[in-house]
Structure formats: C-alpha cells, structure tokens
Amino acid sequence: MIVVMGPHATREQINVVVKKIQDAGLGSHLSAGVERTIIGVVGDSHTKELLRQSLEASAGVERIVLILQPFKLVGREFRPHDTVVDVQGVRIGDGSIVVMAGPCSVESREQILQAARAVKAAGAAMLRGGAFKPRTSPYSFQGLEEEGLRYLAEARAETGLPVVTEAMDADQLMLVIKYADMVQIGARNMQNYTLLREVGRSKHPLLLKRGPSATIQELLLAAEYVMSEGNYNVVLCERGLRGFDDQTRFLLDLSAVPVLKGLSHLPVVVDPSQATGKWKYVGPMAKALPFPRLTSYPAMWKDSWRNCGSFSQLSTTALPAVSHVPISSTIWWANSVSSNASRSSPWPSTSKGAPSVGCSGLSGMCPGMRHRCGGPPISSWPTNWVIPRAS
Secondary structure, three states, X not given: OEEEEOOOOOHHHHHHHHHHHHHOOXXXXXXXXXXXXXXXXXXXXXXXXXXXXXXXXXXXXXXXXXXXXXXXOOEOOOOOOOOOEXXXXXXXXXXXXXXXXXXXXXXXXXXXXXXXHHHHHOOOOEEEOEOOOOOOOXXXXXXXXXXXXXXXXXXXXXXXXXXXXXXXXXXXXXXXXXXXXXXXXXXXXXXXHHHHHHHHHHOOOEEEEOOOOOOHHHHHHXXXXXXXXXXXXXEEEEOOEOOOOOOXXXXXXXXXXXXXXXXXXXXXXXXXXXXXXXHHHXXXXXXXXXXXXXXXXXXXXXXXXXXXOEOOEEEOOOOOOEXXXXXXXXXXXXXXXXXXXXXXXXXXXXXXXXXXXXXXXXXXXXXXXXXXXXXOOHHHOOHHHOOOOOO
C-alpha cells in the first residue's frame, strides 16, 4: 500500500508516519512530488492491514491507497511522474535524446578506442561494450573480463563518455562498478535475484534487460527487487521474446513499450538489433517503434546495413524528427534532427519538440564487431548529416 500525504504535510508529520511504518517492521520508500509526498509501504500484507487504521489517523495523511499489482515501487501509483536516471550527467528519461553506442564485446584495446572515438565524434552520450559475455556455448568467446573493463575505462578517460557494461553475477558486480558508470543486467540474468538485490544495495545506475521468456510483470518484479533495496536508478530494456518462428532471432515486443510506460514510471529502451538478429530488419523495426515523426534512413544507406552494425540506444519522451545516421563502417546510430539543423538535411526539422508519447527510448546492440559492416566512409557524408545530441 501507499500513504499519500496531504499537500501541506510537514517534514515532522512525514517522519512520524515513516517511524510508525518502520516500528511495525515494514519498509518505507519516499517519493517526493511537486505537490505531495507519497510513502510506499513494503512488507507483510497482514502487518500492513493492522497498521492501516493507525496511518489513516496520522496527522498530514490524506489517504491510504491499496496497490492491487504485485509490484509496488515501480508502479505509477507510487510515483505518478516519470523517473529520470542520471548517469554522470547524462539524464535518461527527461525528454532529451540519449544515444548509447559501442560493440557487443570488447575484443581489443584498439577496437574499443576506435569505437569510442567514432561514437563520440557523432554525438553519442554513452559508450557500451561487454567485458563479461554470457554465451550459449562454453566454447564461445566469454569476454576479456577485467582487461576489457580497463580498456573501457581508458576509452572513457579519452572521450569523456560514461560507460555501461554487464555484470553476470554478484562476485563480478563490485569489479564492474569499479570501472563502469552504469551496470547492465542482461536477459539471461533478469531473474538472478541475488544479483538484483546486490545491484539494489549498490545504488549504482542499472540497465535491466527483459528475459526472452519473461512476462512484463516478471520484468517489473525484477526491477522491484532492485528498488526494494533502495536503488531507484533503473532503466528497463525490451530486447525481444523467444518465438516459434526462426526467421528472426527473437520476436520484438513493441507493445511492451506503451504497456510498461502505462504501468511504470521507469525509463524504457528498446533493442531492435538484438531482437531481430538480422541487419535488414533493424531499420524497419526501429521505424515501427511508437514515436512521433520517426522517419526512414536515406535510400543510399539501405543496402549498407550488415549484421555487425551496432544500432544505437536512444532514449526520449518528447521526440523531434528522428533519422538513422551511420557514424563509421562498424557502428550505426540514431539521433534527432535539432531545430537548427541545416535545411538541406534529408529529414524535416522542427522548432518544437514532438508531443510526449509516454515512452522513453529505443536501442539496438550488435552481436559483435568481428567483421566490418561495409557502410559508407565517414568522410563521404555531408556534414549536416552528423547532428549533435540534443541538449
């Protein structure tokens, strides 16, 4: 249940309510809004019911709301307004466009430094890359581990881009936190509850990917594990479900975006590259995402997509026209056309942000960078096609 404090409730009255909750052996989580403070009450249902009348009679309490959903802290009943996650100054979920790009696996120092320079030059806000890689086969490349983390840290030092990378278990977590600005929990570990709790206690920003067989409720309950430990810096990622058709790697569940945004205040990103597994479907699936004025990439690039092109991660709630822009022959990304973009740009510009659509992002990550993608060289593009990240 949640306790809604009145608009004129004092700090002392809020503290009294919190003390009652904690004295009963329950957990309390505060969400301070512009007009009201909401206190989430977490714990045994019987104890909460016994405490309910006492809380209703407390000074400053406007009402008690019972939450019917199994998740409490991730729901909009607890926090009606959208959460904004700050990663070293990069704000995800505030309406600005955030691009995260980089290789699936960190394979060498030269590779990650080259990729970092490319995404930085093109206006990306964050660098992604895996040092620990969960693989289906035990004989596949498992990542460079701490050596890869050092390369990521070196790339961050050179470019200034915050780093997001995956931790696969609780033992790896502290090592990843030592180097990374945002931790990723991959699809295979979405229900690794020990790891979720440890990330929650760490208070480190988290990118949480939906498992290939997980329901939306299970994804939200995984986030609940993190938030119940006091870490509200969670970004959800839809990356495709396991289907029965073998024409794509996974089935990209685009309907999950508006459903998640209706149920939860957390930012959401979507991964069309991981889901489809085929270069030719990344562009169409990106265009199919529920954003206003999402336009196609220029025809001259239509045949240049390759399997290793890393379609970027993009997060926004109020989106101007969007274009697909290649930044090197091995990395692809998406960015918005700003209002001061050149009139010769192939995409329409807008002086006002598009209306809020209640969702906060799309993403794509390539399965690897062992092969070059054959995109047009960076020197051949008109300069007005590389547009800085919107402020």
